[in-house]
Amino acid sequence: MPELPEVEAAAQTARRILAGRIVVAVSTHHPSQRRALPARDARRIAGRTVVRVERRAKHQHLVLDDGAIVAVHFRMNGDWELAGAASPLPPFARVVFTLADGRRLCLVDSRALCHVAYHPPGHPPQLALGPEPDALSPEILRHALARRTGAIKTTLLDQGVVAGLGNIYVAEALWRARLHPALRAGRLTDAQLRALTRGIRAAIADGFARQGRYRGGAEARPFKVYDREGLPCARCRTPVRRIAQAGRSTYFCPHCQGAPTGARYPSPFSSSTPLR
Numbered sequence: 540m541p542e543l544p545e546v547e548a549a550a551q552t553a554r555r556i557l558a559g560r561i562v563v564a565v566s567t568h569h570p571s572q573r574r575a576l577p578a579r580d581a582r583r584i585a586g587r588t589v590v591r592v593e594r595r596a597k598h599q600h601l602v603l604d605d606g607a608i609v610a611v612h613f614r615m616n617g618d619w620e621l622a623g624a625a626s627p628l629p630p631f632a633r634v635v636f637t638l639a640d641g642r643r644l645c646l647v648d649s650r651a652l653c654h655v656a657y658h659p660p661g662h663p664p665q666l667a668l669g670p671e672p673d674a675l676s677p678e679i680l681r682h683a684l685a686r687r688t689g690a691i692k693t694t695l696l697d698q699g700v701v702a703g704l705g706n707i708y709v710a711e712a713l714w715r716a717r718l719h720p721a722l723r724a725g726r727l728t729d730a731q732l733r734a735l736t737r738g739i740r741a742a743i744a745d746g747f748a749r750q751g752r753y754r755g756g757a758e759a760r761p762f763k764v765y766d767r768e769g770l771p772c773a774r775c776r777t778p779v780r781r782i783a784q785a786g787r788s789t790y791f792c793p794h795c796q797g798a799p800t801g802a803r804y805p806s807p808f809s810s811s812t813p814l815r
């Protein structure tokens with residue numbers, strides 16, 4: 540699934556190709572995309588200039604010169620691909636934006652789960668999102684987590700708490716903050732909130748620096764714990780563990796992220812899986 544750094548890299552691609560240019564035509568190439576972006580909406584986009592491309596969490600907004608917004612969400616595995624005027628459309632092109640010079644920016648998505656929708660002028664998309672990671676502070680995080688009784692790992696995946704965090708960067712942030720993923724979200728101490736704020740911002744900054752894992756930077760900047768079950772922790776060499784929380788894999792170091800003495804937290808483990 541594209542996470543925030545992948546979507547930010549994609550939004551930069553869309554910005555570079557579309558901003559300031561006229562979209563002469565939009566076409567849809569799959570029934571689900573035709574339902575979300577019917578022909579009458581595609582016609583409203585045609586002839587408009589894209590004045591800017593904004594990213595909010597994992598949403599990309601193409602802002603048109605009449606104030607309308609084309610909202611794009613990659614969902615599970617969408618991405619942008621540019622096709623030259625003379626080249627065929629790439630495989631799995633679902634929505635295609637054609638420019639005046641004949642080049643086409645294609646939303647490619649093998650599973651066809653991506654979502655593109657037109658929002659007319661004055662009716663922007665309503666997004667129920669928490670603050671972006673770069674806008675976080677310990678105070679904002681405390682407010683967002685207050686009264687949350689679930690595990691911190693699962694709670695941070697809620698887009699209303701922090702916008703744009705997914706499974707990878709929550710694991711990376713908790714490792715940086717040395718917090719056990721099962722700690723109760725609403726009971727973090729001031730020191731833990733400070734560490735988590737730093738951890739989230741650093742994990743996302745690291746992801747932005749590698750331009751997302753789709754663009755070849757992953758080898759140079761490997762993840763600290765994500766997808767590293769059994770491999771040594773980058774800090775203490777203890778083998779990284781994987782557990783399941785709310786049906787998703789969580790990776791953590793059982794030494795660096797051990798439960799603080801005396802802390803109470805809901806156990807996500809089955810009785811056959813001891814904590815240490």
Ligand SMILES: [Zn+2]
Binds near residue numbers: 772773774793
């Ligand atoms: Zn460790």
